[in-house]
Amino acid sequence: xxxxxxxxxxxxxxxxxxxxxxxxxxxxxxxxxxxxxxxxxxxxxxxxxxxxxxxxxxxxxxxxxxxxxxxxxxxxxxxxxxxxxxxxxxxxxxxxxxxxxxxxxxxxxxxxxxxxxxxxxxxxxxxxxxxxxxxxxxxxxxxxxxxxxxxxxxxxxxxxxxxxxxxxxxxxxxxxxxxxxxxxxxxxxxxxxxxxxxxxxxxxxxxxxxxxxxxxxxxxxxxxxxxxxxxxxxxxxxxxxxxxxxxxxxxxxxxxxxxxxxxxxxxxxxxxxxxxxxxxxxxxxxxxxxxxxxxxxxxxxx
Numbered sequence: 001x002x003x004x005x006x007x008x009x010x011x012x013x014x015x016x017x018x019x020x021x022x023x024x025x026x027x028x029x030x031x032x033x034x035x036x037x038x039x040x041x042x043x044x045x046x047x048x049x050x051x052x053x054x055x056x057x058x059x060x061x062x063x064x065x066x067x068x069x070x071x072x073x074x075x076x077x078x079x080x081x082x083x084x085x086x087x088x089x090x091x092x093x094x095x096x097x098x099x100x101x102x103x104x105x106x107x108x109x110x111x112x113x114x115x116x117x118x119x120x121x122x123x124x125x126x127x128x129x130x131x132x133x134x135x136x137x138x139x140x141x142x143x144x145x146x147x148x149x150x151x152x153x154x155x156x157x158x159x160x161x162x163x164x165x166x167x168x169x170x171x172x173x174x175x176x177x178x179x180x181x182x183x184x185x186x187x188x189x190x191x192x193x194x195x196x197x198x199x200x201x202x203x204x205x206x207x208x209x210x211x212x213x214x215x216x217x218x219x220x221x222x223x224x225x226x227x228x229x230x231x232x233x234x235x236x237x238x239x240x241x242x243x244x245x246x247x248x249x250x251x252x253x254x255x256x257x258x259x260x261x262x263x264x265x266x267x268x269x270x271x272x273x274x275x276x277x278x279x280x281x282x283x284x285x286x287x288x289x290x291x292x293x294x295x296x297x298x299x300x301x302x
Contacts, residue, residue: 033277040064040270047266063267067240067275074228074236075275082233083279085149086214093155093210094203101164102195105172116165123158133223148224149232154214160206167202168195208284215280237272244268 031054038056039047046057068075103109104116126132132152142148172195180190196203221235231239 036270036273036277040267040274042267044267060267063271066268067271071240074231075233077229078231078233078236079279081146081149081230082215085146085217085232086211089150089154089214090207090211092150093157093160094207096155097157097161097206098164098196098199098203099191101161102168102191104161105165105168107174116162119158119161123162129223136224143224144227144230146230148220149214149217152220152224154210154217154220157210160210163206164199164202167199171198211283212280216276233276237276241269241272
């Protein structure tokens, strides 16, 4: 057996091993979600008696009927608020963070190190939730406003700025900037025509992460929003889940006489999770295409 045959067999075995590992990781990601969907379409009593399964236990849509029949208008309004938060917030984050990171990545910017240290310091230490709450409510007055979803901990994310800075320093060659300057290009033109096109992979990646963070965010709504008309989807569903737990806890007393104990608490929780997850799963492939398309771009290499 010659070396080429041995090498070919070794490569084939390695490919098989990689396929097995990736398949296992894929199943680890997909199977819990299938279990979630199955449980949301299961009868409550069957879940209590038989447990969870990958196929619905006594197929039932009562959990979804309960959510959409009794709270249809509120859920659709919460969806609208969440979509607006995600779109506007992600757009702001992608507009602001790279603008700050680009000068920090430049060797000719004299205050780059000092400002980078300040941003990095905020990633390690902060004033705590109390100080943050006082700042946003007493100084910026965002309580019970739409801005409560947009700004706290979202638009100005130190970790993302450091990622942008590192990417710009590694992939935007100084020769490109210098050549553009010799041709008479200004700073904004260089940023718009050179920096952003060559940075599409990192922008698409951080845009995807930022959008998911905005979609899943419920902390800001919990801290700064108590007006039910401003509830986002995650805040509304979290509030509904808490109310459901309170109702179920009453079932051992007077709640049993009112039929509260018959509410499908487990399947409703699963349905709530599905309602909050499905839209982002539907939109994810579109963001993924933008990310893959940007990877093909390159720049000057030394």
